[in-house]
Amino acid sequence: MASLFKGLEHIEEAREQLTGHGFMAGLYVGRPDFSLLLPPEESTEQKAAWERYQPRLETFLRTHVDPDEIERTAKIPDSVLKGLFALGAFGMKIPTEYGGLGFSYTNYGRALMLMASWSNILALTVAVPQSIGIAMPILLFGSEEQKHKYLPIVARESISAFALTESNTGSDAANIRTEAVLDSSGTAFVVNGEKLWCTNGSIARYVTLIARVPAKRLTHNGQPVWIPVPEGKGADEQVHTAFILDMETPGVRVRQRCQFEGCRGIENAHMTFSGARIPATNVIGEVGRGLKYALTILNVGRAISIPAICLGMAKQAWQPTLDRANQRLTFQKPLSERQTQRMRVGRMAAGLFAMEALASTVWRMADQHTYDVRIEAAIAKILCSERAIRFLKDAQIIFGGMGYETAESKRFRGEPAFGIEQLVRDAEMYRIGEGATDVMRPFVAREGLNTHLELARNYVDERVTGLRRLTELRHLLRFYIPWYGRQWTRRRIPGRPEFQHLRVRSKLAFVERASRRLARAIFYAMLFHRQALQDDQGRQNRIEIVGEDLLVIAATALYAERQEQTAGRPEVWDLAEEVFREGKQHIEQHIRELIRNRDELVTAVGRKALSGTYPSLSDGIIRRGLHDYLFRRESERKAI
Numbered sequence: 001m002a003s004l005f006k007g008l009e010h011i012e013e014a015r016e017q018l019t020g021h022g023f024m025a026g027l028y029v030g031r032p033d034f035s036l037l038l039p040p041e042e043s044t045e046q047k048a049a050w051e052r053y054q055p056r057l058e059t060f061l062r063t064h065v066d067p068d069e070i071e072r073t074a075k076i077p078d079s080v081l082k083g084l085f086a087l088g089a090f091g092m093k094i095p096t097e098y099g100g101l102g103f104s105y106t107n108y109g110r111a112l113m114l115m116a117s118w119s120n121i122l123a124l125t126v127a128v129p130q131s132i133g134i135a136m137p138i139l140l141f142g143s144e145e146q147k148h149k150y151l152p153i154v155a156r157e158s159i160s161a162f163a164l165t166e167s168n169t170g171s172d173a174a175n176i177r178t179e180a181v182l183d184s185s186g187t188a189f190v191v192n193g194e195k196l197w198c199t200n201g202s203i204a205r206y207v208t209l210i211a212r213v214p215a216k217r218l219t220h221n222g223q224p225v226w227i228p229v230p231e232g233k234g235a236d237e238q239v240h241t242a243f244i245l246d247m248e249t250p251g252v253r254v255r256q257r258c259q260f261e262g263c264r265g266i267e268n269a270h271m272t273f274s275g276a277r278i279p280a281t282n283v284i285g286e287v288g289r290g291l292k293y294a295l296t297i298l299n300v301g302r303a304i305s306i307p308a309i310c311l312g313m314a315k316q317a318w319q320p321t322l323d324r325a326n327q328r329l330t331f332q333k334p335l336s337e338r339q340t341q342r343m344r345v346g347r348m349a350a351g352l353f354a355m356e357a358l359a360s361t362v363w364r365m366a367d368q369h370t371y372d373v374r375i376e377a378a379i380a381k382i383l384c385s386e387r388a389i390r391f392l393k394d395a396q397i398i399f400g401g402m403g404y405e406t407a408e409s410k411r412f413r414g415e416p417a418f419g420i421e422q423l424v425r426d427a428e429m430y431r432i433g434e435g436a437t438d439v440m441r442p443f444v445a446r447e448g449l450n451t452h453l454e455l456a457r458n459y460v461d462e463r464v465t466g467l468r469r470l471t472e473l474r475h476l477l478r479f480y481i482p483w484y485g486r487q488w489t490r491r492r493i494p495g496r497p498e499f500q501h502l503r504v505r506s507k508l509a510f511v512e513r514a515s516r517r518l519a520r521a522i523f524y525a526m527l528f529h530r531q532a533l534q535d536d537q538g539r540q541n542r543i544e545i546v547g548e549d550l551l552v553i554a555a556t557a558l559y560a561e562r563q564e565q566t567a568g569r570p571e572v573w574d575l576a577e578e579v580f581r582e583g584k585q586h587i588e589q590h591i592r593e594l595i596r597n598r599d600e601l602v603t604a605v606g607r608k609a610l611s612g613t614y615p616s617l618s619d620g621i622i623r624r625g626l627h628d629y630l631f632r633r634e635s636e637r638k639a640i
Contacts, residue, residue, distance in 0.1 A: 021036050021371045022373065022375060024375035024448060025375065025451075027511075027547060028449065028451075028518070028547060029451050030486065030518070030520075031491065031515070034493065034508055035496065036365070039371070041364075042104055042364070046106065046107055049101070050110055053107070054111075057114060061114070061122075064083050065122060067121075068407060070119055071264055072408060074265055075265060076121065076267075081203075084122075085157065091130075091135075091151075091154070091156060092108045093108050093135065094130070094139070095139075095151075098148070099155040104367045105300075105304050105366040106363040106364060109304045109305075112309055113308040117316040119265075120309050120423070120426055124199065124263065124266060124305075125200060128160075128162065128305075131301040132162035132298065132300070133160030133206070133207075135154050137285075138244070138284060140293070141289075146244065157205075158204075159204045159205060160207060160208070161201045161207045161208070162207065162208045163198045163201065163271065164195070165196050176240070177212070178192070178193025178212065178273065179211060180278065182228040182229065183231070184230050188277045188280055189243065189280065191211060191251070191273040191277075194255075194273065195209075195269075196258075197269075198270075199266055201271055202254050203267045205246070205247055205248070206246060208244070210241070210290045210291070211290070212240060213238060214229055214232035214238050217237065226286070226287045227287070228241075239287065240289070240294070241288060241290040242285060242293045246278075251276030252271065252276045253271060255272055256270040263426050299373065301433075302378055302434055303363070303377035306434060307358070307383075310388035311352075311356060313423050313427060314388050315352070317395045317420060317423055318348075318352065320416070320418045320420070322345070344394050350582065352391060353559075353576065354383070354387065354579045355388070357579075358552055358555045360555075361558070362377060375444055378435065378440050378444045379544070379547065379548045379551055382440050382544070382548065383552065385427075385430040385437065388430065392424045395423075399418075440544075442544075444548075449526075452522070455476060484520070484523065487517075498562075503557065503560070510553070510584070514546070514550055514587055517591055518543075518587075518591055518594075521594045525539055525594055546587050549587050552579060552583055553584075556580070559576070
C-alpha cells in the first residue's frame with residue numbers, strides 16, 4: 001500500500017508523517033476543521049515592518065528597475081542586485097540575528113507579489129535563494145556554526161541557488177545520479193555528476209546541492225542512521241544528502257546558461273562536477289536525509305513564492321486589460337459592452353480573487369509554524385500557477401493582435417508598451433517549476449489519503465496471510481464501520497463570529513457536506529479498484545481537484561467576510577459567489593467521475609498512438625522525429 005501511487009515510491013520512502021494541524025488532511029476524510037482556516041492575525045510588529053518596508057521597495061522598483069531592459073537584454077543589471085541586497089530583499093526570511101529582516105511568510109509573500117507586479121524575473125531571482133537556496137535548509141536543518149557563517153553572507157552579499165534537477169530527473173527527484181563520495185581521509189566529499197536548470201546557478205556563490213552518498217546503515221539509540229564510508233567501500237546504499245557547495249570550488253563548472261521560451265532574465269545553469277571537493281563540515285543536517293530536506297524546503301516555494309509571483313503577474317495585467325476592454329472599439333462598440341468579453345472579465349475577476357484568498361490563507365497558516373501545510377502548499381502552487389496562465393491568456397485575447405505583439409514593437413509606433421505576450425510566455429514556467437502540476441496532483445491525492453493508506457498498509461501487503469490477515473481485516477472493520485456511518489452525519493459549523501455571516505455559513509455547510517461525499521467516493525474507489533488505483537491518475541487527479549475546489553470555496557468565503565468587515569468592501573461577495581458557482585460545478589462532475597468515468601477509452605487511444613498505431617497522422621509533411629533534431633556537425637551535414 002505504501003506504493004499505491006506508482007512512480008512516487010521513492011518520494012513515499014522520504015516523506016515525513018503528517019504532523020501538526022492540517023485543514024486538508026481532515027477534509028479528505030470528511031472532517032474539515034474550519035477553524036484552521038482562521039489562524040491568528042499577524043502581529044502588530046510584522047504589520048509595522050511591512051508598512052515601513054513597502055514604500056522603500058516600491059520606490060526602488062520604480063526608480064532603479066527597468067523591466068523592459070531586463071526583457072530586452074535577458075539580464076538583471078548588477079546595480080539592481082546590489083540595490084536589493086542593500087534593501088535586505090535577499091534576506092527577508094532570515095532572522096535579524098543573522099543579518100536578515102526577519103519577515104513573516106505573509107510579509108515575504110507581499111514583497112514578492114509587489115516585485116512580480118513590476119518584474120516577475122526579479123521576484124523569481126530574489127525568491128530562489130530564500131525559498132530553496134542555502135538559507136532555508138540551513139535555517140531548518142543546519143548547525144549553529146553554519147548559520148552564523150553563511151546566513152549573513154547570503155542575506156547581504158551573495159546569491160545562492162538549489163541544485164537538485166538533472167537531465168533525466170525533473171520532478172522525479174529521488175532518481176538523481178550525482179554522487180558525493182567521502183575521501184580516504186574522511187574530511188571531504190568528492191563530487192562527480194551534473195545538474196540542470198539550476199535557477200541563479202550561473203550567478204550564485206553558494207548552492208544547496210543534493211547528491212547521493214555511499215553509506216552504511218547503522219542503529220543509534222534505536223534509530224537508523226547512515227554513516228558515509230570512505231571511497232564508497234562496503235556501502236549498503238547510496239543515500240540522498242544535502243551539501244553547501246561553494247561555486248568557486250575547483251571542479252565545478254557552469255557549462256551553459258539555459259535559454260527558455262520566457263523568463264529571459266533568469267540565470268539558469270547547466271553545471272557539471274568533476275572531482276569537486278566539499279568539506280565534510282558542509283553537510284547540511286544528517287547524511288541520508290537530503291531528499292526529506294528537499295521536499296520540506298520545496299513547500300516554502302509552493303506555499304509562498306510561486307503563488308505570490310503568479311498573483312503579482314496577474315495583478316499587473318488587470319488594470320491594463322480593463323483599460324483595453326473599455327477603450328478598444330469593434331464595430332462602433334467598446335469590447336466592454338459585449339457579453340462574451342464581460343463573461344471573460346467576470347471569470348478573470350473571480351479567478352484573481354480566488355488566487356488572492358487562497359494565497360493569503362496559506363501564508364497565514366504557514367506563519368503559525370504549528371500547521372502541516374504540505375497539502376495546502378501544493379494546492380496553492382497548482383491553483384495559482386494554473387489560474388495565472390488562464391487569466392493571462394484571457395487578457396491576451398482581449399488585447400487581440402496587440403496582445404500577440406511584443407512591447408518593444410508596440411513602443412516603436414507609440415502604442416502603450418504593455419507586454420502581455422511576455423507575461424503569457426513567462427507564466428508557463430511557474431506551472432512547471434518546483435513540482436509540475438501533473439506530478440503535484442497525485443502527490444496531493446497521496447497525502448489526502450494518508451489515513452486510509454496507513455490503516456490498510458498491512459492488510460494489502462501480500463506477505464501478510466492466514467490468521468494475521470484475518471486479524472488485520474477485523475482491525476479495518478472496527479475502524480471503517482463507524483467511520484462510514486459518520487460520513488452520513490452532518491457536523492455543526494463552529495460557533496466563531498466569522499462563521500455567523502449567512503453567506504459564509506452556507507458555503508461552509510456545502511464544503512462540509514461535499515467533504516463527506518468525497519470521503520465516501522474515495523472509499524468506494526479504493527474498495528472497487530484497490531491496487532489498480534496505483535496507475536489511475538485520472539481518479540487521483542479528481543481527488544486533488546475536488547479537494548482544491550473545496551478549499552478555495554471555504555477560503556474565498558472567509559476572505560470575503562474579512563474584506564467586508566475590515567475594509568468595508570461588501571462588493572467582493574460578487575466574486576466569492578462566482579468562485580462558488582464554478583467550484584460547485586467542478587465538484588459535482590469530478591465526484592461523480594471518481595466512481596464512473598470513461599478514462600480507459602481515451603487512455604487506450606493514447607496507448608495505441610504511443611505505440612505507432614496511427615502513422616497516417618504524420619502524412620503529408622516532411623516527417624522528423626525527435627532525434628532528427630540532434631545537432632550535426634557541418635561535415636556530417638555535407639555527407640548526407
